[in-house]
Amino acid sequence: xxIVIGAPGNGASLKDELKSQLEADDRVSAVIDxxxxxxxxxxxxxxxxxxxLDGNAxxxxxxxxxxxxxxxxxxKVDGVRAATAHDLVTVRGSIENYDAQxxxxxxxxxxxxxxxxLVDVWLDLRHDPASNYGQRLDEIAAYEAQ
Numbered sequence: 001x002x003i004v005i006g007a008p009g010n011g012a013s014l015k016d017e018l019k020s021q022l023e024a025d026d027r028v029s030a031v032i033d034x035x036x037x038x039x040x041x042x043x044x045x046x047x048x049x050x051x052x053l054d055g056n057a058x059x060x061x062x063x064x065x066x067x068x069x070x071x072x073x074x075x076k077v078d079g080v081r082a083a084t085a086h087d088l089v090t091v092r093g094s095i096e097n098y099d100a101q102x103x104x105x106x107x108x109x110x111x112x113x114x115x116x117x118l119v120d121v122w123l124d125l126r127h128d129p130a131s132n133y134g135q136r137l138d139e140i141a142a143y144e145a146q
Contacts, residue, residue, distance in 0.1 A: 001027055001123065004057035006034035006044035011063030014107040014115060018061055021116050027123045032057055045073035049080040052101045059101055061119065066106035074102050086110045091118045095125035097133040
């Protein structure tokens with residue numbers, strides 16, 4: 001799996017820890033870090049979302065202070081779903097139910113050890129388009145197409 005990752009300055013520390021984890025994981029074939037010294041959370045979010053749409057990455061992780069700003073910005077890119085998640089239920093739901101391509105986390109909200117444990121689970125999660133939630137995603141896509 002190819003993972004795009006990024007963060008502005010207020011998420012860089014956690015992003016770096018997650019990046020190291022991903023680089024050492026056999027399930028991950030590539031880690032693409034979009035972070036730069038002065039990147040803003042909207043810029044890195046738009047770039048990560050576009051990287052997924054362009055087929056350069058399969059999923060992504062964005063880190064800011066709370067995870068909310070990156071999720072809002074990334075979700076503005078047509079065809080991308082980003083979810084803020086800091087616990088097992090929301091991490092599982094983000095993929096299994098909502099097929100979110102981007103996981104957003106907040107450096108000020110979650111301890112690195114907990115974030116790493118959730119990312120470990122996240123890598124194995126899959127969405128079933130035949131599930132009841134698959135129909136809900138179709139409903140959302142139909143609204144977006146209007």
